[in-house]
Structure formats: C-alpha cells, structure tokens
Amino acid sequence: MPDDTTIAVFDAVRALAFIGDLSMGQPTDHSLRTAWLAEMIATAAGCEASQVEAARHVALLRWSGCTANAQEFADFMEDDVQGRSALLASQKPRAAQQPPRSVPLPDGMLAMATIHCEIAGDIANTLRLGPDTEAALRAIFETYDGGGVPGLLQGDDVPLATYVVALASDLEIFSRLYGLDQALALAHGRANSVYPGFLVDASTPQVAAWMKALDAAVPPWTDVADPPASMRERIGLELVGDVIDLKLPWMTGYSRRVAQLARDCSVRAGLDEALCQRTYKAGLIHGIGRASVPNAIWNAPEPLPASSLERLRLVPYWTSRAAGQVDGLALEAEIASFAFERRDGSGYFRGRSGTAMPLEGQIVAAAEQWVSLRTRRPWRDAFTETQALDRMREEVAAGRFDQAVVDALFASVLSHATAKPVVPAAPVRGEQPLSERELEVLRCIARGENTKQVARALDISPRTVRTHVERLFLKLECSTRAAATLKAATRGLI
Template structure:
C-alpha cells in the first residue's frame, strides 16, 4: 500500500515539472533528493526548451512542493488503507512512506525509530526493487544506508542480497505476493464492502486530473439506473464496472489528459491503451475478473471505430454497450481542457449520432432525465459558502482564482480554507478531493 495514493498529486506534478507526472515519479524514485547534486540533476532531466528553464528557475520552490506532494500521497494512501479495513499500524506506516531514517524526508521530517518500523522495512524493499530493475540495488542500498534507509534493516538485505533479490524476481510477482500473505488471511465481503473499496479506488484514479473528479461515481450511478431498464443487464455488475472503468487512466501522463489542443499520435496511442490497462488491473482477481472484459471495452463502438481493439458489435455484450453509452454521456456533460461541458440537450444530440447501441442510449437518456435525488445532507457542518470554496479547492483552483470566481477577497478564501480543512480533517487538496468525491460533493473546474 506504500504507493496507493500515488495519483494524488498527478495534476500538480504535471503542472510544475513538465507535464509527465509518470516520468517525474520514475526519476524521483531513483533520486536521493536530500543530495543537492542529485536533486539538480533530477530537475535538469525534466521538460525541454523553455519548459526546462522554467523548471530550473523554480528550483527554490521544489522542497515545498515535494513536502506537499508527500503529504497528499500519504494522506490519500492512508485513507485507502482504512477503507480496506487494515490495521491502523498499516495506515500509520503509509503516512510515513516518504520519511527517511536521517530525518531529511517528508512530510514531517521524522527520523530513526520515530519512523514506524513497517515503513522502514518498506523503504528498503522499495529501494531494492526499484534499483534492481535498473541495475545497482546493492550499491544503492549501501550508499543510502544510514541516510534514507535504516542501517540495521539495510544490513539484513546486504547480508543476503542474492537471496532477497530472488524473491523480488519471481516469475509471477502477483502470485508471489499473494502466497506470501501472513495468516489469518483478510477478505472483503462481496457486497457493500466491496462496492466501497471499488468506489475508493475509482476516486483515487479520478484524482489523476481535477477534470475527472466524481467521474467514476457518476458513471456507476447512472449505469445502475439505466441497467434496470434493460433486460439481461445486471445492475450490480454495471455499477461496479462504472466504478473501476477508468483505473487505467493512471498509466497515462496527466499532461496528456490536460492538453488543451489536439493530441499527437504518440499521445493518442497512450490514451487508446487506458481501457486495456483498466482490464488488466482487474483480470488477476477471480472476484473482479468478470468486470475486466466490460471495462476494457468501454470505448469500443459498434462499427469497429472504437479502441483499444477496434472490435465490432458482435463482440460487445449488452453490459459493455451500456457502459460505453453511460461513459460517453457523462463525459460529454463534463468540461475538458479542450472544450466546455455540453448541455443535456447538446449531449443528447451528440450521443444519438455516435455508433452506440440504441437501446443502451435510450436507457441512459431515460435514466438521466428521471427524478433527481434531493441534495444530501452535508457530511460535516459546512456553510453554503464553505461548500462553494471546498468544491473549487478540490477541483484544483488556487485561492486567488477562487476569490475571483466567488467575488470575495483572498483573505476570506484563506479563512474558509482553514475552516474547511479542519472540519473535514484533512490537510491536502488531494485528500479534500477524495472527501468530496466520497460524499458526492465533487465539482469539475
């Protein structure tokens, strides 16, 4: 669970470091950021042209950005740990995933035995696995020993490096991890508890960009309502597929999702693969495998013009056709960097023109136009103005932008922000966005 919250600050990483948050994380994981030379080499490898110059010019801000990113990643990850019902010791350790033995980590600068022991073990495991993939794990662990890594735990690895590395080089790492689980085994009930877990991970994937916040839950809810109108579609299966249909979005750089203009061929190819990644994430679990075929084809079209495989109508069951229609409807009504959100009338006309199943489209439009639920009671004691600010904060707007949007002063926004974070018991934008999505309060930019 160390990196369960890794999508929390994808938007910020892309905005500040050249658009490719995945490359930022990959390079950052291999960098001793407490070493000024390594840190500058890391920054110099990001972006190109004027973008590279902008990144280097912002070097003084990097420590603050790193600390904030670590806090957000850990806070979201710990929330997912709690959702799984794991012991508090696990969430406490996830909160310290980016702390270092020498106290030069983030977000709190904890050191030595003040870093939970499981987090110290996980840090050594992470360093071994990461550097084994690129060569030099023994050298790196030796160099980081007593700095980023607990020297005693690092010494355990170094005393039998080849034996430990054989474990991390298993032919099937998934099976090896499952086999290594200590008894008693933990199970998620195949009911509301599983729905909550899937919703939590759908929310985490939606953190990839503020434009996606609430997308998974919106698709899932509409899919369940529309499925009730179609014979042969299981509303529960449609709902779960909706929750996790876009898990594969995390495999695509946020700069691609947030690009305001047309995608180039390489970028478009990355986008085309995200449904495939969603399916592969689910395929290894016997319980979730039935969702795999549905979510991996939610961008396919009846005439073969969809992606990633370009299959035609004969290979698309009704549940898959329904999810495709629901996802299209929901997306058309959401803003994107390259277009505004469509009105319901515009979206209805557009979806009717696309090569989607007609029965599925009729069910979606009928469900979307049905009785609207009354606005739910707020989960905490928020004023209406605080709710406005919360939604804009969660959507990634700065305090200055919020002040301009709401016609209030920046100092008033700051006061509201302090109150909101306190009432919601979070400290980062990403965790606030998760809170908003969980309680149906999310709004896109």
C-alpha cells in the same frame, strides 16, 4: 444478494497498488514484488508479526497518493508518469551518516509530498488497516538521518514499516534495472541514512534467493495464506473510483457518474440484478488505466498527435491488465475494458465491433461518452444537455452506438433531470456538519478551482474563500484540497 458496491479490502488494496504502479511508470507487479520483499526483510530482521503485516500493507499502498498530486507533479516535470519513473531509476546512494539537509526544499516539493502522504494515510484509515500502517504512510518519505521529506522525523521516530518498504523498493527497482550487485551497493550506501543499517545487514545474505524467487515462473505472492481479518472486511468500491479521479481536478466524481448512469441504463435495458451490479462496478473502475497517461495529454486540446493518441489507446488495456489480476474484480475488469470501444470497430484497444461487444460493455461505453461530453475540460466547456443529446444521436447514426442502448441512456438522463436534488449525506457520529456555503466552496475546490475562481463563482471575496477553506480543513480533519476532495467524495458530500 451481497451489497453491489463492496469488495474485500484485500482486493481494494490490490487495485490501488496497480493504480500506484501505473502512476509511477512502473510494471504492474512492482508493488506486489515490493510487498513480498518487505515481508521477507521484516521477518529476517526479527520484526513482530504486526510490523510484518504493516510493512506488507504499506508497500502495497505506498504510491496510492500519486493520483492526488499528479497535476502538481505535471506542473513540475511536465510528464508526471515518466518523470516519476526517471526519478526512481536515477537515485544515487547517499553517504552513510550524511548530516540532515540544511537547505529547505522548494515549496512545491513539500506540497506534493504533503498531498501524497495525507491521501495515502487517509486511504489506510478508510480501509481500517490499523494505526501502524497509517502512520508509516503518513511518513513515507522520511528517512533515518532526518534528511527526508518533510524532514520532521528521523531515527526511531519514523515508523519501522517506512524503512522496511524503502529498502524493499530500492532492492526491487534497482535489481530489475541494473542487477543485484548495483541494488546491494545502493542499499549499503543508504544504510544509516535512508534506513537503519540493521535492515540492510539482515537482508544482504538472503537477497539473492529472494530475487530468484521473485523471478520464478509462479511468483511467490500467488501462494499466500488466507489474508488477515482486516483484509477480508468489505469496503465500498467507490473509494477506488474516487482515487482514480483525483488525478485530474476536472474529473472529480467522474467514475461515480459513469457507474450510476451505467447501472440505470442496465436496469432499463432489462439486465438481471447481477449484471446490473457488475456493470456498476465496471463503471467505477473503468478509468484505472488513466493513471498511465500524463496529465499534459489529458489537459491538451484535441486533436492530439499520434503519439498521444497511442498512449490513450492503452488506457482500457491497462484497466483490463491491472484490475483483471484482482480476483474480486476480474469480471468487472472485462466489462470496463470496453469503455472506449465502438460498435463500428473504431474504438480501442481491441477495435471490437457489433456483436463482439458484450451488452454490458456497450452500456459502460455509452455512459462514459455521455459523462465525457457533459464534463468541462481545461480547453472546452461542458456540452449542454441538448448538445450532448445531439452528439449521441450522431454517434448512433454513424453506427458507433446501439440505438436501444442510447435510448436507455436518454431515459436514464431524463429521469435524473426530473428527480429531486440529491441531499448530501448526513454526518455520521463524530463528523462535523458543513454549512451550505462551506459545501459550495468544497464543490468548487473539488473541481480544481483556485481561490480567485471560487470567489468569482460564488460572488464572495478571496479572503472569505480562504476562511471557508480553513474551516473545511478543520471540520474534515485534513490539510490539503486533495484530501478534502477525497473525504467529501467518500462521505457523499459532492
């Protein structure tokens, strides 16, 4: 049987595109539409085949860094999802040949852009999509006139795919919101400032036909040729779960824990190997829909107002809608969509009850509830194991969980408690090993703890913490805590 943790890179990219669309408050076909437009623009402009392919990949992964800076964005605009959507919808054309910005951007904006670009570039590197794609993602906010973010590149120093995707995104968003004429006006207003004018000139005669094709009953990207070899490679689905969890610092490793517990429960419940594998994958992607809910809601103490609860109820719906459109994850998405259902019908989003819930869905729901109880939130400590066991028994008594499922869960939890501690994976060739103290610091910052909190937790000075963080960044070849967290997760260090 194939490796139970892998999917095709093509499917991983599609899943990450949906997560990005949800994070940006966009329709879940925004990145797909943009990718198709980027391919058309690059082809019309006479780009080489490798550049066309890079533009398509960059368009799909352009927003893949959004979960990583969601908390910083929430601190900046409160609602990180609607705030981003409003920014995209309210952009104005810049005068052609406008000189580069002379006033420095606020540190917060620069930091958010740095986090976003580093994560997106690291994702491309992990997926082995090639240097052109990675370079474009690391410069995704740079512009032709040098007035982008961080404003270190301009002109031909910016990868061409960055420009192609910026134009494609402008045309997609503004045509959808304000009509084709407004979209073209914006594009011409940005020619030779945001992107080179030759891309706009090459696109203008064909944009109307492209938009008509995009709005057809059968979207053009559904009839694509076989993906290139790079997109047919296999990649661990854990990467998608790790990117989901970057949205909230206190959720680091959350999807992996749900997936592992769900698989262990499935084995104890007597499911066959194929269903155990499917349940594990469902656990990894059950949180895709979380990207649609602003961090302010996730970080708020219960009870939540009705408006917030309604947005939470849509989390499994968006998981089902998004992942369900990825061929390689359709079955797992169906299971994952039951993660918040309850046997008494009190869950969401369907309100299914009893036998209407598949056993795999009940297992994922129980695993998610256990991990939720055992995870610290900004407004409460993690439940102790005893407290969590008591709460799960109460849920069974109330008819919300099946006794046999919870028994399998308890057996799995107790088995983990008596198992030997997991040893971090040994570094592969070319990776520098981390000391035990560096691993301790890494685990702390991966949970979102600041320098002072890490110092208190480890009984060391803030200066020593900063020294360890600098060494971590050097060894992990990154410059932000979000990137260190993602790399640590993908390497099995946390």
